[in-house]
Amino acid sequence: xxxxxxxxxxxxxxxxxxxxxxxxxxxxxxxxxxxxxxxxxxxxxxxxxxxxxxxxxxxxxxxxxxxxxxxxx
Amino acid sequence: xxxxxxxxxxxxxxxxxxxxxxxxxxxxxxxxxxxxxxxxxxxxxxxxxxxxxxxxxxxxxxxxxxxxxxxxxxxxxxxxxxxxxxxxxxxxxxxxxxxxxxxxxxxxxxxxxxxxxxxxxxxxxxxxxxxxxxxxxxxxxxxxxxxxxxxxxxxxxxxxxxxxxxxxxxxxxxxxxxxxxxxxxxxxxxxxxxxxxxxxxxxxxxxxxxxxxxxxxxxxxxxxxxxxxxxxxxxxxxxxxxxxxxxxxxxxxxxxxxxxxxxxxxxxxxxxxxxxxxxxxxxxxxxxxxxxxxxxxxxxxxxxxxxxxxxxxxxxxxxxxxxxxxxxxxxxxxxxxxxxxxx
Numbered sequence: 385x386x387x388x389x390x391x392x393x394x395x396x397x398x399x400x401x402x403x404x405x406x407x408x409x410x411x412x413x414x415x416x417x418x419x420x421x422x423x424x425x426x427x428x429x430x431x432x433x434x435x436x437x438x439x440x441x442x443x444x445x446x447x448x449x450x451x452x453x454x455x456x457x
Numbered sequence: 458x459x460x461x462x463x464x465x466x467x468x469x470x471x472x473x474x475x476x477x478x479x480x481x482x483x484x485x486x487x488x489x490x491x492x493x494x495x496x497x498x499x500x501x502x503x504x505x506x507x508x509x510x511x512x513x514x515x516x517x518x519x520x521x522x523x524x525x526x527x528x529x530x531x532x533x534x535x536x537x538x539x540x541x542x543x544x545x546x547x548x549x550x551x552x553x554x555x556x557x558x559x560x561x562x563x564x565x566x567x568x569x570x571x572x573x574x575x576x577x578x579x580x581x582x583x584x585x586x587x588x589x590x591x592x593x594x595x596x597x598x599x600x601x602x603x604x605x606x607x608x609x610x611x612x613x614x615x616x617x618x619x620x621x622x623x624x625x626x627x628x629x630x631x632x633x634x635x636x637x638x639x640x641x642x643x644x645x646x647x648x649x650x651x652x653x654x655x656x657x658x659x660x661x662x663x664x665x666x667x668x669x670x671x672x673x674x675x676x677x678x679x680x681x682x683x684x685x686x687x688x689x690x691x692x693x694x695x696x697x698x699x700x701x702x703x704x705x706x707x708x709x710x711x712x713x714x715x716x717x718x719x720x721x722x723x724x725x726x727x728x729x730x731x732x733x734x735x736x737x738x739x740x741x742x743x744x745x746x747x748x749x750x751x752x753x754x755x756x757x758x759x760x761x762x763x764x765x766x767x768x769x770x771x772x773x774x775x776x777x778x779x780x781x782x783x784x785x786x787x788x789x790x791x792x793x794x795x796x797x798x799x800x
Contacts, residue, residue, distance in 0.1 A: 415642045419787075
């Protein structure tokens with residue numbers, strides 16, 4: 385799990401506009417986890433299929449947080 | 458070292474490799490002999506005679522039966538022994554395992570796990586390889602490395618910039634942020650890298666004729682453990698698919714890899730490049746075949762070296778992951794889950 389200190393600065397409550405699906409590559413499955421490398425930064429933004437989002441700078445911890453569903457906020 | 462994921466379909470050969478002869482391949486540690494019957498059916502049997510363990514792949518195909526090259530034990534396509542030398546009675550246990558096998562999209566898939574779980578509807582698809590609308594070049598290179606190293610390699614294409622510069626790599630590949638998605642319902646990992654204004658590497662410049670900068674999209678679709686698809690689109694900068702979804706001005710290349718574990722430290726690296734342009738141009742076919750084989754061999758050299766390094770290190774030696782590894786880590790997690798390990 386990503387600790388609270390890591391998440392505190394990066395928590396997002398509403399999806400930013402750039403997180404719309406890429407054209408032509410919408411995924412068929414309903415249970416999709418997404419990690420975007422935020423353009424212009426070194427940050428990763430994770431979005432769970434339940435809508436929860438978080439940012440982190442380490443991909444391993446990002447997946448740990450996402451795949452802990454539904455334990456994340 | 459990762460355990461084999463046995464209850465999955467693996468590519469054992471190209472359909473074109475199976476004429477009316479015997480082909481030996483080791484899949485997930487299982488020696489298998491492959492052949493095609495007179496009716497065209499692909500057959501996969503355990504590659505060891507039950508008598509003295511002689512490889513059946515080094516034996517003789519007579520009609521639809523294999524006659525062991527050592528003492529003549531003879532097996533039918535179902536693996537049952539139909540003749541033994543010098544006696545009438547065939548021992549009840551004289552049979553070799555027959556593996557479920559399917560030929561689809563020009564690939565021969567086998568199942569080495571529990572036969573009762575072999576569902577042919579779950580064989581992943583690579584339809585371009587058998588589509589008359591595409592022209593395909595292909596090959597297979599043996600890799601002296603564990604299969605997970607090839608998965609890591611293919612899931613992070615930023616290595617193209619450094620390992621394959623001058624062929625398929627340009628600076629933009631490593632510099633462009635990626636989107637990674639895990640589709641849990643369908644057990645697929647997607648990695649997308651869309652470059653809006655990039656150098657055109659020779660691989661695409663010489664095959665498409667584009668002379669300037671390009672839009673280059675790389676959309677990876679990995680179906681663990683075996684099938685890796687790279688949907689590649691290139692076009693002159695600014696040229697995008699039309700609003701209705703058609704894309705007559707784009708050049709499309711479907712790069713297909715089948716990553717088949719052979720032994721714990723060796724892998725079959727099947728590769729194919731299917732294109733929807735210059736389909737009848739033999740020169741383009743030869744160029745793409747030579748170039749892609751060169752690129753694959755660059756990977757093979759690097760991964761063979763990496764295998765030696767990793768094999769000499771203690772288990773669990775620390776490594777470091779950064780943003781470019783997001784897709785590779787997702788693939789590792791899915792493979793670990795399939796293998797029944799804790800991710």
